[in-house]
Amino acid sequence: MSSMRLTFLGTSAAAPTAYRNLSGLFLKREGQSFLFDCGEGTQRQMIRYGTGFALDAVFFTHFHADHYLGIIGFVRTLGMLGRTDPLVLYGPRPAATFLPKVLRLGAEDASLPVEVIEVNHGTVIRGDGYRIEAFATDHRVPSVGYALIEDERPGRFDLSAARTLGIPDGPLFGRLQRGEAITLPDGRDITPDLVIGPPRPGRRVVVSGDTRPCEATTLISQGADLVIHEATFGDFEQGRAVDTRHSTAREAARVAKEAGARRLVLTHLSTRYDREPGTLLEQAKEVFDACEVADDGLVIDLPQHD
Template structure:
């Protein structure tokens, strides 16, 4: 996988505002387009920010209305656009019941298949070159975070070593880079390890969903390239955070720092912080020492390959 790009479609908690839509994140992973949550109005945000509609799968963190009601209209739009490819929907229990209702709402049936799968802690969805793993988090209802983890990549190809061993340029180079041995005209076999450096770790993206700070998420976020953590409240709303099972920005910073995450983006903001998230940023920065920002609708982030 070469491309890993995120577009924030909605960054508000509970209700939309003039500036922020309800929860939604589009992730472009090479040829795949994934949705994480699909709040009301998500499809309009996809038009607005140019993500396209060729979604392969949607992952839901939980089934509070602000995180999934947008899938109803989105599926209908896909039907009107003539989609025939299957759509895969994933989420915690009761995903099968609630998403079945969403799929079959209305008089007309969809012209494309929709596969619904319930996930629990530790379940993994394997896709081309990467996986998406579910992590149980601490919210008022059954909820999941997600870890998108790229497979380990081959080491760098050493051109001079290959030439010195007599490997002809062309298809043989490609085979070695893909991990396949090559037999030379004189009968010698050149193995990938003869011309490749040490394997390189893949990228790791973690999405908290709605949650209190929890050990499972810290563990899942170890050495993540990017942790996207909800930060609904500020310090003076700590009691409310406990009551609603959400996190403050400071708590999100602590999670990122303890996990050793390389970068932190705060999202899912209460309307109190709609246009001025300065307090959230300041409080999280007192805990997390790495790169940090507050998401806004339309923010696009591309995660570079690890060296």
């Protein structure tokens, strides 16, 4: 069964605390690993929570300092560890001009190749059985969110039905599983729908980044297995949320509810809620019950749909 594991490396907004680091989310799917945002101290969190440093790409949601400063030290650590494979960095404008300048900070250049790709919206990566899409969000600077969307998988092969139909074991099974119709030796035509169940949907994980609630997030979160949405503020700070282009916990819950998502995780908490996030959770649950507040080190394993 294909594995997918998410590890929350940092869940604090703007400033780190003794209990929460700045933004960072590690996602591992089968043999590939991705990092979403890289706040100061992210590499230490990766050591602390055992994710390892074997990354395929880093995705930045925007370029406020609490979301990118950690990449400076992290790239140099990779170099000291002897990595020679390129590291690909994705982000909204001005990634193409900004990130190279950031990575040149210090006495010497990074010793591994780094490729920077500026994104707007649409498919960023298309891999084996999945894609990662960027979507526009609503923050004070150019910003995007990201969604990992798996392809639909074929339905299950019904061995009992195949044998009842008298299909002999062997290559004919494979042809049916590939969607081909077959003709049996007795002349009967067998179509795949007689032995293959309905297609199984892939998993969908959405990472909002910093944003006001917006239509693009709701649209891409339709039926999502997991929506990870910022919840910087509580109800009484609604005006501040609007002014700073952030979301309240209740607003994040409305996004998940309108999208018909299966599960919501709140992150990017103001330091006001550092040790006591219960208020945010209570307000969100009044709208959408299947939600929780992330702590640093939270691990979520998402099984496939069967």
